[in-house]
Amino acid sequence: MIRVDRISKSFGEIRAVRDVSFEARDGRVTGLLGPNGAGKSTTLRILYTVLKPDAGHAYIDGIDVVADSLGARRRIGTLPHGAGLYPLLTARENIAYYARLYGLEGDALEERVDKVIRDLDIADFADRRTKGFSHGQRTKVALARALVHEPQNVILDEPSSGLDVMATRALRDLVRELRQRGKCVLFSSHVMQEVAALCDEIVIIASGQVALHGSVEAIRERTGCDDLEDAFVTAISRVAD
Amino acid sequence: MLRLPGIVFRKEVLDHVRDRRTLMSALLFGPLFGPIIFGLAINLSLKQAISDASEPLELPIVGSERAPELVAYLKSHNIDGARRLATREAALDAVRSGDEDVVLWIPETFGEALADGVPATVEVITDQADRESERKARRARQALDAYSQELATLRLLARGVSPQVLRPLNVDPVDVSTPTGRSALLLGMLSYFFVFALLTGGMNLAIDATAGERERGSLEPLLSLPVTRGTLILGKILAACLFMTASLAICLASFAVTLEFMPLEKLGMTPNFGPGVVAVAFLLMVPFTLLGSSLMTLVASFTKSYKEAQTWLSLLLILPTLPILLVSLLTVRPGTALMLVPALSQHLLLVELIKDEPLNALHVALSVSSTLALGVLLTFACVRLYRREGLLG
Numbered sequence: 001m002i003r004v005d006r007i008s009k010s011f012g013e014i015r016a017v018r019d020v021s022f023e024a025r026d027g028r029v030t031g032l033l034g035p036n037g038a039g040k041s042t043t044l045r046i047l048y049t050v051l052k053p054d055a056g057h058a059y060i061d062g063i064d065v066v067a068d069s070l071g072a073r074r075r076i077g078t079l080p081h082g083a084g085l086y087p088l089l090t091a092r093e094n095i096a097y098y099a100r101l102y103g104l105e106g107d108a109l110e111e112r113v114d115k116v117i118r119d120l121d122i123a124d125f126a127d128r129r130t131k132g133f134s135h136g137q138r139t140k141v142a143l144a145r146a147l148v149h150e151p152q153n154v155i156l157d158e159p160s161s162g163l164d165v166m167a168t169r170a171l172r173d174l175v176r177e178l179r180q181r182g183k184c185v186l187f188s189s190h191v192m193q194e195v196a197a198l199c200d201e202i203v204i205i206a207s208g209q210v211a212l213h214g215s216v217e218a219i220r221e222r223t224g225c226d227d228l229e230d231a232f233v234t235a236i237s238r239v240a241d
Numbered sequence: 242m243l244r245l246p247g248i249v250f251r252k253e254v255l256d257h258v259r260d261r262r263t264l265m266s267a268l269l270f271g272p273l274f275g276p277i278i279f280g281l282a283i284n285l286s287l288k289q290a291i292s293d294a295s296e297p298l299e300l301p302i303v304g305s306e307r308a309p310e311l312v313a314y315l316k317s318h319n320i321d322g323a324r325r326l327a328t329r330e331a332a333l334d335a336v337r338s339g340d341e342d343v344v345l346w347i348p349e350t351f352g353e354a355l356a357d358g359v360p361a362t363v364e365v366i367t368d369q370a371d372r373e374s375e376r377k378a379r380r381a382r383q384a385l386d387a388y389s390q391e392l393a394t395l396r397l398l399a400r401g402v403s404p405q406v407l408r409p410l411n412v413d414p415v416d417v418s419t420p421t422g423r424s425a426l427l428l429g430m431l432s433y434f435f436v437f438a439l440l441t442g443g444m445n446l447a448i449d450a451t452a453g454e455r456e457r458g459s460l461e462p463l464l465s466l467p468v469t470r471g472t473l474i475l476g477k478i479l480a481a482c483l484f485m486t487a488s489l490a491i492c493l494a495s496f497a498v499t500l501e502f503m504p505l506e507k508l509g510m511t512p513n514f515g516p517g518v519v520a521v522a523f524l525l526m527v528p529f530t531l532l533g534s535s536l537m538t539l540v541a542s543f544t545k546s547y548k549e550a551q552t553w554l555s556l557l558l559i560l561p562t563l564p565i566l567l568v569s570l571l572t573v574r575p576g577t578a579l580m581l582v583p584a585l586s587q588h589l590l591l592v593e594l595i596k597d598e599p600l601n602a603l604h605v606a607l608s609v610s611s612t613l614a615l616g617v618l619l620t621f622a623c624v625r626l627y628r629r630e631g632l633l634g
Contacts, residue, residue, distance in 0.1 A: 045461075048465040049464075049465065050461055050464045050465055050630070050633060051630055051633075052630065070467050070468075070469065071467075073465055073466060073467040074467040076465070078462060078465045079462070080458075080461040080462050080465065082458045083458060083459070083461070083462045084454075084457040084458030084459035084460075084462075085457075085459065086252075086256055086457070086459060087457070088256050088259040088260055089252070089255070089256060089259075093252075093255070097248070097252045098462075098466060100248045101245065101248055101249075101466045101467070101468050102466065102467060103467070129259075142462070145462070146462070
């Protein structure tokens, strides 16, 4: 469960995030939808604690991300935008490195790494060095790395960007499975169809502010648009005004 | 408490052992650069020094028919006269153009002047701006001086005067330096090569800790792990220390082997660089690794990219040499205060060590502790910098 309570963040003159509040509940998929530069990544970066908010609070399972950032980090798995791997390590070594830093060791470590490799269907190339991996392969390994400690909360920043059809489908299946297991999944995207296809809840964000927040149906109702794309455009233009 | 930095340390080591670029610079280029340059330089100067007296010198002489005795004297001193040039002008041109290194000109009046007992002029035509020319000319002048002395002695004897009157002073230089001490002058240069090798060894790791991770996009996920940034940077700095230590060890060992094969005795030097000295030198230098890796990591963390970091760190390689250079220009003796300056203290101790003089325990303690203290301080600075938000770039 992730709760964001009126966070703001500026970089110099630019107010990247203004008074953003929303909730992402367990067993639900929450989509952070917005055009490029809307403040999605900044919001997520605050949640996985590499940035500190100028104002407001954010909680992971009730843990304040600023006051106890280590505690918060323990309860999340993240796939930052364009997450890089270590090219000279094998996929398995990349995953195991993170698992160790998450505190796993011994047999438990081996088991978890094996399991996540099975789950994400990367066994075929798990023992190859990741140098020269395709974008899809890299994303899968980065996801495995983020999920190896079985976090309750999963934060994905534009996970499907650059993926081909098959890889995107695999990703969607994975997100649905995480939801089924009662996890809280929060991901950002600027692709409407993807969000519509996957999410239970949508947070539309534009110019650093939340334009709309609710279920897909609620958003359709509130904007008076049947088509989600129209609803999106309507919501964004309201912020702009 | 050391488990987490240990995990980072092991991963960094594995990662860089697999990196050909790091291995080449850490274990090959860095450590061997010094011995190779040193070996070449020594060989060159040896060649020049040794060739001086023993090699036959060919000396073109203009007008050799006017001084057959002089020519014979020169020949007995391994200097062969050659009749290639006819006039003084031709000789001047030949030396000026570099066709000849040095030419001896004997004027027409030579025999007459000699017979009259007035100073007989000979000219040694040389190009003093050319080292080779000047070296040969020096030999020619020495031989001519000796000939002149011999003639003077004969003339005095003919007049019944003891040649001793011409030598009111007998200046005899007594050199108390030992062959080992003399070698220290040369081997003192080594400390720079050691520092250079050491820093080169950890350079890629230091860059990788910030600029490299950032460029690869692996920094952000790493920072979202439940591990403090201090832990991460500590593991990385320690991994860089390990590579630096390996570089240093290889460099020391390869120098010991190089010196073994260099004929330094011919320069009147006995290099004191056996296994024992190598081991002590290693122990004196090792504290510098923490300082080196934290300093490099610190500088690299300010840069935007791998390339930029490489540029700055290459410049940084010069920094530790500045105090060494300054001191060798001013010829400072090792004092207690100087032991507080890292790089310099290692250099001074190393020179003492190579001279085979007992090391001052206080100096060693000061050198080690000041170097380590600065290393710890810079490591803390790295931790602070790693905590900045701007780190993500």
